[in-house]
Amino acid sequence: MAALDDGVSTLKGINSTLSSIYQLLAAIFPRAAGTFTMPAASTLTITQTAIKANSVVLLSPTNAAAGTLMGGAKSLYVSALTVGASFTVATASGGAAAGTETFSYVVLNPT
Numbered sequence: 001m002a003a004l005d006d007g008v009s010t011l012k013g014i015n016s017t018l019s020s021i022y023q024l025l026a027a028i029f030p031r032a033a034g035t036f037t038m039p040a041a042s043t044l045t046i047t048q049t050a051i052k053a054n055s056v057v058l059l060s061p062t063n064a065a066a067g068t069l070m071g072g073a074k075s076l077y078v079s080a081l082t083v084g085a086s087f088t089v090a091t092a093s094g095g096a097a098a099g100t101e102t103f104s105y106v107v108l109n110p111t
Contacts, residue, residue, distance in 0.1 A: 032107045035062070038069070040099030043079065043090045048107060051081050056108040059089065066101035076103070 032050035051057075057078045061067045070076065074097060079090035087107075091097060 028111060031109065033105065035102065035104050038066070038076070038089070038097040038099065038101040038103065040096050042094050042096050043088055045080075045082075045086050045088045046105070047086050049084055050107050050109065051083055051085060051087050052109050053081065053083055054110055055081055055087070056110070057081075057087050058106045058108065060104045060106075062102045062104050063100070065098055066103055069097055069101045 032048060034046070034048060036044065036046050038044055059070075059076055059078070061070050069091075073093040074091040074095050076089045076097075077092055078087055080088040082088075
């Protein structure tokens with residue numbers, strides 16, 4: 001029984017340590033997240049007040065249409081950041097998206 005108690009204590013300690021590491025990383029790399037649907041256009045501005053001059057915006061396709069867009073010549077990229085207001089995505093080719101592509105995004109703000 002003592003060995004089981006020692007194991008539980010060890011796991012509690014590991015859990016506490018991992019929680020502290022997560023809190024530290026969240027403080028170092030503040031972030032915001034959201035979703036958007038790309039319209040049948042070549043650019044879209046997404047309102048996001050967490051944008052800073054050194055923000056990193058990560059895009060993730062969330063449906064097959066978005067996956068196809070990202071795998072082709074029209075792949076999206078972040079074309080502009082407006083501090084405290086928004087970011088803009090654009091198709092690499094300048095051609096319009098189909099208008100059905102959905103994405104999730106995460107904004108990382110290194111300190």
